[in-house]
Amino acid sequence: MRERLVLIGNGMAGMRTVEELLKLDAERYQITVFGAEPHPNYNRMMLSPVLAGDKTVDDIVLNSRQWYSDNGVELHTGDPVVSIDRVGRKVVTAEGRSVAYDRLLVATGSTPLIIPVPGADKPGVLGFRDVADVATMLAASREHRNAVVIGGGLLGLEAANGLLRNGMQVTVVHLLDVLMERQLDKPAAAFLKASLEEKGLRFLMEARTAEILGDERVTGVRFADGMVVDADLVVMAVGIRPNVELARQAGVHCNRGIVVDDTMQTFDPRIYAVGECVEHRSTCYGLVAPLFDQAKVCANHLARMGISRYEGSVTSTKLKVTGVDLFSAGEFNGAEGDETLVLQDPAQGIYKKLVIRDDRVKGAVLYGDTMDGSWYFQLMREGTDISAFRGSILFGQHDLGDAGHGDARVLALPDSAEVCGCNGVCKGEIVDAIVKKGLFTLEDVRAHTKASSSCGSCTGLVEALLANTVGEGYAETPSKKPVCSCTDHSHDEVIRTIREQQLKDMPALRAFLSWRTPDGCAVCRPALNYYLLAAWPGEYQDDAQSRFINERAHGNIQKDGTYSVVPRLFGGLVTPSELRAIADVAEKFEVPEVKITGGQRIDLFGIKKEDLPPMWADLNAAGMVSGHAYGKALRTCKTCVGSDWCRFGTQDSTGLGVKLEQLTWGSWMPHKFKMAVSGCPRNCAEATIKDFGVVCVDSGYELHVGGNGGIKVRVTDLLCKVETEAQVLEYCAAFIQLYREEAHYLERTAPWVERVGLNHVKQRILDDPQGRQALYQRFKYSQQFSQSDPWKARADGAEAREYAPLRIA
Amino acid sequence: MTQWTRIATLDDIPRLGARVVRADTMDIALFRTSSDQVFALRDQCPHKGGPLSQGIVHGGTVTCPLHNWKIDLASGEAQGPDEGCAHSFPVKVEKGVVYLAYSVKEEAA
Ligand code: SRM
Ligand SMILES: Cc1cc2nc3c(=O)[nH]c(=O)nc-3n(C[C@H](O)[C@H](O)[C@H](O)COP(=O)(O)OP(=O)(O)OC[C@H]3O[C@@H](n4cnc5c(N)ncnc54)[C@H](O)[C@@H]3O)c2cc1C
Numbered sequence A: 001m002r003e004r005l006v007l008i009g010n011g012m013a014g015m016r017t018v019e020e021l022l023k024l025d026a027e028r029y030q031i032t033v034f035g036a037e038p039h040p041n042y043n044r045m046m047l048s049p050v051l052a053g054d055k056t057v058d059d060i061v062l063n064s065r066q067w068y069s070d071n072g073v074e075l076h077t078g079d080p081v082v083s084i085d086r087v088g089r090k091v092v093t094a095e096g097r098s099v100a101y102d103r104l105l106v107a108t109g110s111t112p113l114i115i116p117v118p119g120a121d122k123p124g125v126l127g128f129r130d131v132a133d134v135a136t137m138l139a140a141s142r143e144h145r146n147a148v149v150i151g152g153g154l155l156g157l158e159a160a161n162g163l164l165r166n167g168m169q170v171t172v173v174h175l176l177d178v179l180m181e182r183q184l185d186k187p188a189a190a191f192l193k194a195s196l197e198e199k200g201l202r203f204l205m206e207a208r209t210a211e212i213l214g215d216e217r218v219t220g221v222r223f224a225d226g227m228v229v230d231a232d233l234v235v236m237a238v239g240i241r242p243n244v245e246l247a248r249q250a251g252v253h254c255n256r257g258i259v260v261d262d263t264m265q266t267f268d269p270r271i272y273a274v275g276e277c278v279e280h281r282s283t284c285y286g287l288v289a290p291l292f293d294q295a296k297v298c299a300n301h302l303a304r305m306g307i308s309r310y311e312g313s314v315t316s317t318k319l320k321v322t323g324v325d326l327f328s329a330g331e332f333n334g335a336e337g338d339e340t341l342v343l344q345d346p347a348q349g350i351y352k353k354l355v356i357r358d359d360r361v362k363g364a365v366l367y368g369d370t371m372d373g374s375w376y377f378q379l380m381r382e383g384t385d386i387s388a389f390r391g392s393i394l395f396g397q398h399d400l401g402d403a404g405h406g407d408a409r410v411l412a413l414p415d416s417a418e419v420c421g422c423n424g425v426c427k428g429e430i431v432d433a434i435v436k437k438g439l440f441t442l443e444d445v446r447a448h449t450k451a452s453s454s455c456g457s458c459t460g461l462v463e464a465l466l467a468n469t470v471g472e473g474y475a476e477t478p479s480k481k482p483v484c485s486c487t488d489h490s491h492d493e494v495i496r497t498i499r500e501q502q503l504k505d506m507p508a509l510r511a512f513l514s515w516r517t518p519d520g521c522a523v524c525r526p527a528l529n530y531y532l533l534a535a536w537p538g539e540y541q542d543d544a545q546s547r548f549i550n551e552r553a554h555g556n557i558q559k560d561g562t563y564s565v566v567p568r569l570f571g572g573l574v575t576p577s578e579l580r581a582i583a584d585v586a587e588k589f590e591v592p593e594v595k596i597t598g599g600q601r602i603d604l605f606g607i608k609k610e611d612l613p614p615m616w617a618d619l620n621a622a623g624m625v626s627g628h629a630y631g632k633a634l635r636t637c638k639t640c641v642g643s644d645w646c647r648f649g650t651q652d653s654t655g656l657g658v659k660l661e662q663l664t665w666g667s668w669m670p671h672k673f674k675m676a677v678s679g680c681p682r683n684c685a686e687a688t689i690k691d692f693g694v695v696c697v698d699s700g701y702e703l704h705v706g707g708n709g710g711i712k713v714r715v716t717d718l719l720c721k722v723e724t725e726a727q728v729l730e731y732c733a734a735f736i737q738l739y740r741e742e743a744h745y746l747e748r749t750a751p752w753v754e755r756v757g758l759n760h761v762k763q764r765i766l767d768d769p770q771g772r773q774a775l776y777q778r779f780k781y782s783q784q785f786s787q788s789d790p791w792k793a794r795a796d797g798a799e800a801r802e803y804a805p806l807r808i809a
Numbered sequence B: 001m002t003q004w005t006r007i008a009t010l011d012d013i014p015r016l017g018a019r020v021v022r023a024d025t026m027d028i029a030l031f032r033t034s035s036d037q038v039f040a041l042r043d044q045c046p047h048k049g050g051p052l053s054q055g056i057v058h059g060g061t062v063t064c065p066l067h068n069w070k071i072d073l074a075s076g077e078a079q080g081p082d083e084g085c086a087h088s089f090p091v092k093v094e095k096g097v098v099y100l101a102y103s104v105k106e107e108a109a
């Protein structure tokens, strides 16, 4: 009969041990797993992206229920073990199951610390540990506005970032004056704080929490100095406590954690323990890399191979907040007598510091450029003498060779360099797997080597290795997101090819890029048409048959096949005669419904296609043009009343809105583009959820970019402040042109800004005045060709057959 | 009885485009491919009745403008995972003139 192994704790360390064990010996044990949570094993680290909305709970499952049954592992979820009977060698669960064991593995993880201040038990106060916590936070973010995160460490900042991305107003409270003090020195922490502030987080440093306020539910937090901050949600991320109660009650020796030796055995030889619940050589770990090392060793002993020892780990850290690159390892603050090497480039947002003792790297902090983190980490662990290249060490490994560009840095890594810190996978193993198993995609590499499958921060390195190892082959792998199934080329490649090869029509472009279908499809044709139009204004002949019907017919198609008509009302202003003209056409063409839109204009619904041109002719006669409510184009510029009438108005927001719309109407874009101008920070025009928004203030104009009020709400980033209307117009046009030239088709400014980074936009528009001017000029040039009213052309007879039906005689 | 009706010239239909033919009780969509083949389908998507004539034509397929179903021009069958069929009518092109086989009986059906 097989021996019985029971695992308590269906988490990352315990299940990794089971996986490793099955690899070594799948036959020895009959395995039963108990988990307190109702889920199969998932990647706890990825709760941060789940909270931020970048992943779903399904995405982060590591072993599905199917996996358990395929591997003969019996799984009980939602049923915690409540006692261990060491004499009877069995465990008993909350639901009353009693299961005997020959070997027991305890991997109960840890629980978040909740500071024992008055009120800490109120609803709305929680830690950040499991799926249930994330669900609670997401629910709170839908109903409530203010969140306070106590603790400015790794976990606290990831929680804060996630809540912010869900639209909450987030204040991070930290006891010290340095964020992430266990990983960062002061300058790096200052960089981090500044960039998180730019994203919209607020910080309260050196604040000691005294009380949680509220009756039914939390309403605020009071601090030791008496200050009170409003809060509907309080997340405590001040540390974790190993879950040792169960073991302690069974009489297994525990200190802070369950004490284990180098084979992961506890004081009871039948009981092993791994993970955050463990104390090894007086250290408890809270990161997965050491836990996975423990899992390997433990599996080895459970399989009775008995050859490996766990001797402790040196850890390094990265923060999983999009757009923030940060790496830290070792003794980054240095001791007396240590030397420190520092490279600081505030304009680029880069900071690197190495602590050197006896010509060896002892610690590293990197901010802004973390590419060389794994190299420094390796030098540190291996105690390499760096005196030979000390002068250039801060410039990174690629500087040692003669090649200058990014990929070469990966090539320069030795085979033994660790690429994936979480899973301890080295470059050599990855390259080997790629070559021997013929891997092509990131997914393949993850599946075969586990590299980049945990926290994901080494994904870039793995991709670079793939690109370098497979070479051209990789360039054709699907992990690169082709435009559509007609091609393997990505949007970026298409955009680049059009310019580099001077391709000016669609058949030539498709032929050059070896499209698989002769005509393309409904996905790629509109994209190619846009890219060609944006690259060659005035030269490229627009292809009506490659446009979605709305843009081909210049109206929005309705569910019954009729169309809607939205005339442009610049800045939301309308005259009585325009209103009269709209009323007249509504009556003349028997328009079934007239509605004020959310974009400050008037929508006429249910128009028969053949009535569109004559109706437009009437509207033209009253001076109105197309509102492009149907297009991937400039939509509206919402305005508020502004200084002309409003008692708070600081500038003429309405007038400026009209000027902005006059400058930009007619322009085709990668996706729709919306603007707004508010006359003061009360922001009645909602400028901070627009693609380009202006908030007027006494001293000038704040320019905001990358907002979105649609499917996924995103608040704008502040681009800069300018002083004159002329500047607003110039910066606006430059921003639009940059977006038109660089974004992927159907990518709105919000995801685009997140993809390329606000810094990139700032560099192109703020730091490079000549470049900005050039963008502005290119925009104006292209507007020469797009500012003719498509309605007028059609009212005058253009494209007549689009609108006129044929009749059967 | 089937009868050929002269409906349009080839030039009346944009290449990779369509025209609507208005019959007494229904609209018929007349498509022209990049290789100048012409097809006719009832202008009603089998999904929710979207006007197929307003879709994007590619290869021998049209993508419905409402919810992107792909309909085979020759058979009227929905492709891929979707199921349904738009009624198709016989068409012929002779000397640049398009004829549609369309009978009053069919129209009533
Ligand atoms: C008419 C209008 C609703 C209304 O009656 O108020 C409307 C109607 C439509 N919206 Fe909208 N949106 C309208 C204002 C908005 C707003 C509010 C605003 O602009 O201030 C938003 C949120 C703001 C934003 O875009 O960031 C909005 C977010 C969307 C979205 C989600 C976009 C996103 O990036 O998340 C879609 C879907 C899409 O574009 O893919 C959408 C798509 C649509 C479509 C085009 C759906 C479609 O494809 O047929 C609707 C066309 C109706 C028609 O036939 O006219 N509509 N839509 C509004 C027209 C404003 C105008 O004067 O042009
Ligand atoms: C939001 C977040 C982000 C993180 N990001 C990173 C990161 O970027 N990098 C990194 O290295 N680490 C990160 N970590 C830490 C990492 O997730 C943990 O170190 C790791 O999950 C610990 O594994 P474990 O198996 O010891 O504990 P867990 O994964 O917590 O597993 C323990 C399991 O045991 C269950 N359990 C407890 N008691 C019982 C019982 N009596 N009966 C049955 N089941 C029980 C628990 O419910 C839990 O499911 C992050 C953690 C969080 C919460």
Ligand code: SF4
Binding pocket: none
């Ligand atoms: S929210 Fe917009 S897209 Fe949705 S039904 Fe209303 S108008 Fe249509």
Ligand code: FES
Binding pocket: B045, B046, B047, B048, B049, B050, B064, B065, B066, B067, B068, B069
């Ligand atoms: S009506 Fe054609 S796809 Fe829905």
